[in-house]
Amino acid sequence: MQRCITMLRAMMLGLLIFTGISSVALASEGGAHSKSAVHEFTLKNGLKLLVKEDHRAPVVVSQIWYKVGSSYEHDGITGISHVLEHMMFKGTKKHGPGEFSKIIAENGGRENAFTGRDYTAYFQQLEKSRLPISFELEADRMRNLTLLPKQFKKELAVVMEERQMRTEDKPDALVDEKFNAAAWISSPYHHPVIGWINDLNNLTVRDLRPWYARWYAPNNATLVVVGDVKADKVLKLAQKYFAAIPPSRLRPVKPRIEAPQKGPRRITVRVPAKLPYLLMGYKVPVLKTAKKEWEPYALEVLAGILSGGDSARFPRELVRKQQIAVSVNAGYNLYARLPGLFTLDATPAAGHSVAEVEKAILAQLQRLKDRRVTAQELARIKAQVVAGKVYERDSLFYQAMQLGTLETVGLGWQRMDEYASKVRAITAEQVQQVAKKYLRENSLTVAVLEPQPLNSAASASSHSH
Amino acid sequence: MSVVNRIRILAITFILLMLNQVAVSAERAPRIQTWKTDNGAKVMYVYAPQLPMVDVRIVFDAGSARDGRQAGLALLTNNMLSKGAGKWNTNALAARFDSVGAEFSTFAMRDMAGLSLRSLNDQKLLNKAIVTLQAILTRPRFDNKELARIRRETLIALKAQLQSPEAIADKMFYRALYGQHPYASPPLGTKGSIKSISRKDVQAFYRRYYVAGNALIAIVGDVDLRRAKQLANKLIGKLPKGEHAPALAPVRALKKAQVLKKTYPSTQTHILVGQPGLRRGDPDYFALYVGNHILGGSGFGSRIMKEIRVKRGLAYSSYSYFIPMRGLGPFQMGLQTSNDQRDEALALLDKTLRNFIKEGPTKEEMQQAIKNITGGFPLRIDSNKDIIGYIAMIGFYDLPLDYLETFNANIEAVTAAKVQDAFRRRIHPDRLVTVLVGGDAPQKHGK
Numbered sequence: 053m054q055r056c057i058t059m060l061r062a063m064m065l066g067l068l069i070f071t072g073i074s075s076v077a078l079a080s081e082g083g084a085h086s087k088s089a090v091h092e093f094t095l096k097n098g099l100k101l102l103v104k105e106d107h108r109a110p111v112v113v114s115q116i117w118y119k120v121g122s123s124y125e126h127d128g129i130t131g132i133s134h135v136l137e138h139m140m141f142k143g144t145k146k147h148g149p150g151e152f153s154k155i156i157a158e159n160g161g162r163e164n165a166f167t168g169r170d171y172t173a174y175f176q177q178l179e180k181s182r183l184p185i186s187f188e189l190e191a192d193r194m195r196n197l198t199l200l201p202k203q204f205k206k207e208l209a210v211v212m213e214e215r216q217m218r219t220e221d222k223p224d225a226l227v228d229e230k231f232n233a234a235a236w237i238s239s240p241y242h243h244p245v246i247g248w249i250n251d252l253n254n255l256t257v258r259d260l261r262p263w264y265a266r267w268y269a270p271n272n273a274t275l276v277v278v279g280d281v282k283a284d285k286v287l288k289l290a291q292k293y294f295a296a297i298p299p300s301r302l303r304p305v306k307p308r309i310e311a312p313q314k315g316p317r318r319i320t321v322r323v324p325a326k327l328p329y330l331l332m333g334y335k336v337p338v339l340k341t342a343k344k345e346w347e348p349y350a351l352e353v354l355a356g357i358l359s360g361g362d363s364a365r366f367p368r369e370l371v372r373k374q375q376i377a378v379s380v381n382a383g384y385n386l387y388a389r390l391p392g393l394f395t396l397d398a399t400p401a402a403g404h405s406v407a408e409v410e411k412a413i414l415a416q417l418q419r420l421k422d423r424r425v426t427a428q429e430l431a432r433i434k435a436q437v438v439a440g441k442v443y444e445r446d447s448l449f450y451q452a453m454q455l456g457t458l459e460t461v462g463l464g465w466q467r468m469d470e471y472a473s474k475v476r477a478i479t480a481e482q483v484q485q486v487a488k489k490y491l492r493e494n495s496l497t498v499a500v501l502e503p504q505p506l507n508s509a510a511s512a513s514s515h516s517h
Numbered sequence: 518m519s520v521v522n523r524i525r526i527l528a529i530t531f532i533l534l535m536l537n538q539v540a541v542s543a544e545r546a547p548r549i550q551t552w553k554t555d556n557g558a559k560v561m562y563v564y565a566p567q568l569p570m571v572d573v574r575i576v577f578d579a580g581s582a583r584d585g586r587q588a589g590l591a592l593l594t595n596n597m598l599s600k601g602a603g604k605w606n607t608n609a610l611a612a613r614f615d616s617v618g619a620e621f622s623t624f625a626m627r628d629m630a631g632l633s634l635r636s637l638n639d640q641k642l643l644n645k646a647i648v649t650l651q652a653i654l655t656r657p658r659f660d661n662k663e664l665a666r667i668r669r670e671t672l673i674a675l676k677a678q679l680q681s682p683e684a685i686a687d688k689m690f691y692r693a694l695y696g697q698h699p700y701a702s703p704p705l706g707t708k709g710s711i712k713s714i715s716r717k718d719v720q721a722f723y724r725r726y727y728v729a730g731n732a733l734i735a736i737v738g739d740v741d742l743r744r745a746k747q748l749a750n751k752l753i754g755k756l757p758k759g760e761h762a763p764a765l766a767p768v769r770a771l772k773k774a775q776v777l778k779k780t781y782p783s784t785q786t787h788i789l790v791g792q793p794g795l796r797r798g799d800p801d802y803f804a805l806y807v808g809n810h811i812l813g814g815s816g817f818g819s820r821i822m823k824e825i826r827v828k829r830g831l832a833y834s835s836y837s838y839f840i841p842m843r844g845l846g847p848f849q850m851g852l853q854t855s856n857d858q859r860d861e862a863l864a865l866l867d868k869t870l871r872n873f874i875k876e877g878p879t880k881e882e883m884q885q886a887i888k889n890i891t892g893g894f895p896l897r898i899d900s901n902k903d904i905i906g907y908i909a910m911i912g913f914y915d916l917p918l919d920y921l922e923t924f925n926a927n928i929e930a931v932t933a934a935k936v937q938d939a940f941r942r943r944i945h946p947d948r949l950v951t952v953l954v955g956g957d958a959p960q961k962h963g964k
Contacts, residue, residue: 108567109899153817160892179895209830221783324782326680362611378673432615439618442570446900
């Protein structure tokens with residue numbers, strides 16, 4: 053169980069959510085027929101409340117989402133949002149360090165938090181009658197953190213360990229980090245959610261205070277509640293605990309639009325490893341930034357055609373027929389604040405080089421530009437989307453995640469209901485159009501992992517932090 | 518699905534199964550119905566009409582504990598089931614599931630191996646998925662060309678383990694804990710064993726273990742009892758009755774402490790400490806479960822997390838857990854820390870365990886743990902996914918049908934004295950396996 057808590061934090065970290073998201077997962081978002089019956093309220097201080105009633109089991113999930121994450125950070129303080137997330141468990145004037153977790157545990161609850169590029173979110177899962185406990189504690193730590201230097205020092209050490217575990221000692225994760233830094237120059241998606249090690253080393257509790265004061269405000273937050281509750285009663289509870297918190301004057305974050313890419317970029321990462329790895333990405337719009345609203349949905353379908361299910365083109369053609377790779381995936385996330393990447397990643401089969409795999413992937417992309425996808429392929433994706441809309445209702449947490457994400461990246465939760473119909477409306481011609489328009493060499497970044505011997509002393513741990 | 522991806526899914530399934538230790542207020546526990554198919558397969562069923570979908574899981578006593586001399590045989594056989602069956606090849610099988618929006622996967626751990634399906638309950642869609650699943654279960658082709666490909670993919674997955682200090686440590690840990698016992702067998706196999714496994718070996722394994730008498734079918738969803746019965750018969754009715762897998766040899770206790778070190782060029786050292794611990798249906802199950810919750814099983818509230826992370830910032834994750842299995846599954850403590858902090862962290866882990874056994878839990882810790890476990894019961898069965906996990910586990914390990922209903926009462930009956938007594942008898946700090954995988958610790962880094 054404790055494993056689960058730490059694992060969950062691991063899985064939920066924005067790095068994974070954003071760059072590791074698979075087209076399969078995306079294909080199961082959103083839906084066609086059923087309206088999601090979300091109740092939306094805004095308190096006078098600007099706090100937005102979303103409630104979705106689901107009476108299958110006597111439980112509730114409560115999540116509070118703040119509009120801040122690594123893409124709000126500038127150079128020199130990267131990782132600060134995530135460190136602050138850790139410090140949110142380290143005590144307020146009213147509840148000392150660790151007390152938050154203790155109270156939730158006493159009430160049979162589970163709790164954790166996650167930080168991504170575009171958000172920081174905190175959650176509790178509880179038996180339904182205990183919702184007030186969650187609200188009381190979250191309202192308290194929205195403004196009253198003590199941020200003690202002694203606690204900060206220890207927690208920073210924990211984050212360093214986290215970075216080592218998550219990135220430094222994982223070859224593919226290192227490639228991913230270097231890849232994003234190469235693909236993005238002026239966009240804040242350039243730096244990792246967990247932050248550069250040198251920035252972490254020089255972070256102080258004095259940096260944290262203004263960051264906390266600036267972003268942790270009711271008018272910069274969305275409270276999402278899904279479960280066996282009544283919307284009007286949740287509203288009353290929210291008013292009771294959150295209404296007294298004054299709003300902040302929020303300064304908008306600078307746009308930091310990526311400078312146009314003028315040709316392909318290639319990087320090589322040499323670290324001790326056994327397997328080569330290939331990661332490619334094309335610059336693409338997301339729903340928030342697309343001039344033509346259908347294009348992100350067409351990119352979704354495109355990702356599904358390539359790797360959405362075991363009968364998709366990549367597993368069928370590259371893994372089973374040509375047997376050139378053991379895994380190949382296409383990835384795209386349409387729900388982000390800033391433009392993103394359409395990614396392709398692969399591990400070559402034995403006896404095949406990364407160059408061969410890249411060539412084979414490019415041939416598949418060319419095929420998408422030359423010929424329209426078949427009606428059968430489109431029908432498959434539509435069937436998956438319809439089914440996915442039903443399956444996702446088995447998880448309260450996932451439903452809350454969707455609402456929180458959409459609201460926090462600035463799209464509005466209503467987009468959730470549109471997803472399936474928008475995907476179903478995509479034609480073979482539109483898929484071909486986005487392939488031609490966006491999968492172009494001039495906006496391509498390629499990262500290659502060249503494995504170095506594991507026993508070479510020279511390559512071993514030159515990390516000093 | 519490639520092996521590399523599969524392994525990731527296996528790991529997730531594994532974690533979910535570890536969580537299958539529950540507590541609920543009796544009145545909300547799902548009503549489980551059980552029966553046997555004509556050819557002897559056990560069925561566990563829960564009617565869940567709230568969502569128009571159905572989950573099916575078929576579990577065989579055919580995990581890597583049944584590998585025999587060929588490590589990896591169980592997983593390879595399980596993996597090969599969906600690589601061509603009846604009149605359909607791998608592509609056709611995958612296309613049939615995808616075309617109806619069904620989610621299909623296979624899994625093999627040490628005890629269990631099996632197949633999972635999630636489908637809409639629409640008659641036409643569900644029928645196509647079930648017909649496909651039936652072919653996979655009862656008429657796998659074990660095509661030679663596909664076998665060669667899966668073998669090559671498995672070799673890559675083995676290589677992937679070699680670039681993960683965590684995976685390296687895990688393998689060393691099981692080997693040291695279980696010695697000659699079948700649980701020592703690495704589920705993925707070894708380079709040598711994978712190359713040696715032939716089509717005949719796979720066929721023989723399938724014929725022996727994938728039989729009705731060795732099967733458990735779990736069904737949760739919007740299908741009534743009559744349909745559930747039809748479904749179970751359709752799926753498995755054509756499998757021969759066969760026999761249940763024989764009992765495994767008992768796991769032997771460790772005789773002495775053992776420390777295993779492996780150098781790996783990582784910034785952190787991965788530490789695993791443990792011994793054979795607990796089995797399903799164990800008389801000490803609830804005492805050890807509550808005790809472990811306090812020791813290292815409840816995140817920030819647990820003693821290990823407090824000592825290692827909260828007080829000293831030595832690691833991001835630190836824990837202890839039992840993995841209850843048919844035989845004595847591992848008791849395991851673990852963490853990963855910067856190489857230069859390795860000795861300090863290991864000493865703390867050892868001290869925390871010794872103190873816990875010596876002093877036992879405090880009254881306050883007991884109250885907290887029992888409140889957390891029992892109060893959280895509704896969360897553990899709040900989805901069809903959770904429920905099918907439980908009923909498959911209850912059925913597979915022959916636990917009482919009222920396992921869920923009585924869980925909270927069993928937890929509440931545990932006292933501090935019972936925890937201390939169980940830990941004293943069962944956990945031996947002087948006879949633990951310690952595995953360390955990581956870099957040397959040359960200079961102090963500037964934290």
